[in-house]
Amino acid sequence: MSDPLGFKKFNRKTIPKRKSTLRVSDWKEIYTKWTPKQSYEQSSRCMDCGIPFCNNGCPLGNLIPEFNDLVSNGNWEEAIIRLHSTNNFPEFTGRICPAPCESACTLSINNDPVTIEMIEKTISEIAWKNGWVKPEKPKVRSNKKIAIVGSGPAGLAAAQQLNRAGHNITVFERNEVVGGLLSIGIPEFKLEKKIVNRRIDQMKKEGVKFLVNTNVGIDIKHDELLKKFDAICLAGGATIPRDLPIEGRNLNGVHFAMDYLSKQNSILRNEKIKPNNHISAKDKNVVIIGGGDTGADCLGTAIRQNAVNIIQIEILPRPPIERNENNPWPHWPMIFKSSTAHEEGGERDYNILTKKFISDSDGNVKKLECIRVEWINDSKNNKVMKEIKGSNFSIMADLVLIAMGFTNPQHEGLLNDLKVNYDKRGNVKADNKMQSNIEGIFTCGDMHQGQSLVVHAIASGRKCARNIDIFLEGESNLPSVQEYIRPMK
Ligand SMILES: Cc1cc2nc3c(=O)[nH]c(=O)nc-3n(C[C@H](O)[C@H](O)[C@H](O)COP(=O)(O)OP(=O)(O)OC[C@H]3O[C@@H](n4cnc5c(N)ncnc54)[C@H](O)[C@@H]3O)c2cc1C
Structure with missing residues (x-):
């Protein structure tokens, strides 16, 4: 760390919010920005404690002490590389994650935790502003086609990983917009949709194909999907609300x-x-x-x-x-x-x-x-x-x-037609390779783990992508993701 005693010198401060009386008259994001001095102070609070519990607390295994160190030394470009190495979409989690990493921060035993989530948001925004987040097209394309059903954070993460591994990806979305709950559920004041669209544009430039207004199971039948694609990733979310x-x-x-x-x-x-x-x-x-x-x-x-x-x-x-x-x-x-x-x-x-x-x-x-x-x-x-x-x-x-809350994914239509097995809660059951009872059909996100969080959806999408890649190619260069541990209820 640039200042090993930063945690003693600086108190936890979050990014300033717009006044509540003003912000309720529009739909814009609530948080503003840190000054470079504030970013330095907050990242310097990381103690680099030796056993980084934050790293384990984060379902993505984000390399938190590493990026805190880079930020405290002003090395933002390296920081976004470190962040993207474990998280496809830090601009989402940096805004709306409940930050299990902060609950696990060692400093929080007897002090306020490091503002990890806001450091993450600041790294992403500086990176996008400076043009460091570019489309990353694969150098070589495989001849394998993968259908991703659902364009929420799980489907998007799986799509981006598999596309970067060189496969040909089609994401099917029954809504008129891509993004799942990021776009249709979460309000604008928490996550402005231009932030989601910016990432979708990057993915389109990387070669991911999105088909919106396409309800798989109705507009395209399950048998057609099975015929046309080498693997299927079911990422349709847990859409049935508890009544x-x-x-x-x-x-x-x-x-x-x-x-x-x-x-x-x-x-x-x-x-x-x-x-x-x-x-x-x-x-x-x-x-x-x-x-x-x-x-x-x-x-x-x-x-x-x-x-x-x-x-x-x-x-x-x-x-x-x-x-x-x-x-x-x-x-x-x-x-x-x-x-x-x-x-x-x-x-x-x-x-x-x-x-x-x-x-x-x-x-x-x-x-x-x-x-x-x-x-x-x-x-x-x-x-x-x-x-x-x-x-x-x-x-x-x-x-x-x-x-x-939500009870389970929608069974009628695609899932029942495919004859996938369900777990006790009615979610799509999968083995530890995230493959359902049907060979070549994988699942991730809320459809598999039940209603959860964006960070879990991304982690699950990344893990699913690696397993699909191994299924198709016998091996994978995609990174593995630490075992998913369901948070205590
Ligand atoms: C109102 C609300 C606010 C939330 N706020 C937060 C938050 O602040 N922080 C946080 O971490 N989490 C939050 N969550 C939870 C988080 O949004 C979800 O855990 C996450 O979006 C799950 O991602 P997913 O990709 O698995 O599914 P979803 O985001 O649900 O995406 C699934 C997509 O699949 C599509 N789909 C389903 N079936 C088909 C089909 N047959 N054909 C084509 N498309 C299909 C759906 O239309 C949907 O777009 C919130 C949830 C809600 C409802």
Whole structure:
């Protein structure tokens, strides 16, 4: 490190955010930029601690102390090479990763961790600005054709790796845009779509072919796919949302979070949405069911759409402020977290079970009937939910957004037609080479591991690519990825 005592001299500082009162009037990114001095100070906080737990905490195995050292010495060009050696898309993870690397940072045992994620973002942005991120075309093309189904971060990572290995890649995407949840789900204020498109352009110049508006299983049948391609990579995501099948679920104004978020992203892409098809929070009392990140994305979106009142409710208790004894470093901390949207407005409440949705005379949702719950230990010491007698109450609502996660990938159509096996959770089952029960059909990302994170999707796509390359060629020069370890829940 350029300053071995940097961690003693400088405190953790994140990249400054735009004022919340200003940023809610647009959809632009919330974070601004560091000055070169701030980048130097923050990267100098890395202790180069000998056993870099951060490196293991990152599902991609990012070489974090190495790039921190390069940044603290001002060697940005070398830093992006180091970053790209393990991560195809640091400009995405540098913005929206919950940064398991920072939870594992050794400095965080008794101090604030190094701002690894923001150093990553800064390296990527400096690299793109200076033209260091160029298309990397393979020198030699193989005669092998690979179909990638789904263009989310898993499919994109697999496509880029396999294309660079020289294979002929076609990415099929049923949406009108490429990027999966990066483009259609995650709001613009967290990840501006020009950042996604910039990377897609690079991949197109490298020779990856994208076919949008192509629903594999419908527009192109599974047998045609099998005939035309030497290998298939199933990267279709976990698209089936968890529902809340209670009385009143079908009322007007009760929607899944993804239906809501994707419409706002369509509007920002200047796509025409029929007024009766748009879901807007403008002038409404909004209730978000689900206390996670998707719920927070709905909150930030509803604030920007000028909702009157927003509450995000969660059935589980509010997490503790600090790590519990059974949740030590370097594991992912199960603590109370706030997203940037929570700084902008809205309320949060916990231990709430929604019993039913009540309508007005026109079939529109008017309120939620709820009850408070507590979580007690049963005879086997498992936490079980118990309703608190007499704690019933109601919440006024004109718009209800169900943000309770996703259960599994869509089985009907392609997956059932291919006759792939599923695991207990309904995800596509694969061996440790990421191959399904059918030879030549591989899988990665949320379709295989269940709803997860962008960083896991990229790691899984990279690993899948290497295994497909070995399947086709008998060997591979693509880098291996450390074993995927599911974060503690
Ligand atoms: C609202 C929201 C916000 C999130 N925010 C974050 C965040 O801040 N940070 C983070 O790390 N993670 C976040 N996540 C999770 C993250 O986005 C996912 O884990 C990640 O995108 C999964 O990548 P994937 O490539 O496996 O699948 P997806 O991104 O889901 O992409 C799959 C793609 O496959 C396409 N597809 C499916 N079936 C077919 C077919 N038959 N033919 C053609 N195309 C098909 C789909 O249309 C989709 O575009 C968020 C998720 C949601 C829903």
